[in-house]
Amino acid sequence: MNMKASDLAKLAQGELRGNPELRLSGAAPLETAGPADFSFLADAARAPEAAASKTGCLLAPEDSAELLKSFPGTVIFTKNPKYAFMLALRFAEKELRPLPEPGRHPSSEVASTASVGQDASVGPFAVVEAGAAIGSGAVIGAQCYVGRNAKVGARSRLYPGVKIMDGCEVGADAILHAGVVIGADGYGYISPKGRHEKIPQLGRVIVEDEVEIGANCTIDRAALDTTVIGGGTKIDNLVHVAHNVKIGKRCLIMAQAGIAGSTVIGDNVIIAGQAALSDHITIGDNTVVMGKTGVMSSLGPNQIVFGHLARPRLEAMKIEALLGKLPEMHKALRRVLKHLGLEKR
Numbered sequence: 001m002n003m004k005a006s007d008l009a010k011l012a013q014g015e016l017r018g019n020p021e022l023r024l025s026g027a028a029p030l031e032t033a034g035p036a037d038f039s040f041l042a043d044a045a046r047a048p049e050a051a052a053s054k055t056g057c058l059l060a061p062e063d064s065a066e067l068l069k070s071f072p073g074t075v076i077f078t079k080n081p082k083y084a085f086m087l088a089l090r091f092a093e094k095e096l097r098p099l100p101e102p103g104r105h106p107s108s109e110v111a112s113t114a115s116v117g118q119d120a121s122v123g124p125f126a127v128v129e130a131g132a133a134i135g136s137g138a139v140i141g142a143q144c145y146v147g148r149n150a151k152v153g154a155r156s157r158l159y160p161g162v163k164i165m166d167g168c169e170v171g172a173d174a175i176l177h178a179g180v181v182i183g184a185d186g187y188g189y190i191s192p193k194g195r196h197e198k199i200p201q202l203g204r205v206i207v208e209d210e211v212e213i214g215a216n217c218t219i220d221r222a223a224l225d226t227t228v229i230g231g232g233t234k235i236d237n238l239v240h241v242a243h244n245v246k247i248g249k250r251c252l253i254m255a256q257a258g259i260a261g262s263t264v265i266g267d268n269v270i271i272a273g274q275a276a277l278s279d280h281i282t283i284g285d286n287t288v289v290m291g292k293t294g295v296m297s298s299l300g301p302n303q304i305v306f307g308h309l310a311r312p313r314l315e316a317m318k319i320e321a322l323l324g325k326l327p328e329m330h331k332a333l334r335r336v337l338k339h340l341g342l343e344k345r
Helices: 005-012 044-051 081-096 313-323 326-339
Strands: 015-017 037-040 057-061 074-078 181-184 204-207 218-220 226-229 304-306
Touching (some): 005 057, 005 081, 181 204, 204 218
Parallel strands (some): 181 218
Antiparallel strands (some): 015 074
């Protein structure tokens, strides 16, 4: 990475104090940053800690100028230092983790009826089946599989080992990390004669634009209709989304969450780690399901729920607090019963 402090100030739309020609070669936390690094201060209250940092360039809040007057390095005062830091990391990422060169690797297999867009990259041992369409600038990593009539949108990136099964679609500017499977069969069986018989899963999956799906997630195809991941939704590693699920836009779903079949999730919903949602329920817009919460029935919009069985957060917190007092309460109850002569022997 090679950036001048003045370039960083322009990117951050901030006011620079210090050396505009300072060359920056890396990014690091305040505690470990060196003279060629840039770092950020999110909260002016941490200014004394930042003043002791050895970072060469500091992105800082606009209201921290007086607090940082003793800082010896270059400072860029900006409205949102953390956001500016993220923009700078994007710049650095292009140098440190460049995209593969456009074109098809000789070991890849691309069907004659498949369409591969301009500047797209198809990596080693990747397979693109008949009728599939790869958008312009998309990256299909090593050992990826794009099934028959599947689609991958423009500028989307499939990391190594991603599988897009037949007929499924991934929108533009999506990121799918290693091991993601889009369009495995949904978990559907019927037992008419004392044995489990598979229900054919003939639907598909649509992943809309700007979705990111973490490593080893599985998104099952619908039985007859469509499983949908709404635009701008971000899914952490090791999440399972069952068949016929509809997830709204801009949702955040954390690691090891599980969403059972035919559940409908609104926009801007947050589902924390290891939460479990039952089938055929609805979660309203802007609702938060906290970690390890089990949701067995539908929830309206704008709620925060927590607990082994989902309850309103404050109610659940009170119950959790009381659980630790149960032994003491039990002893007190026995004393009362003994005093009243009602204790069972």
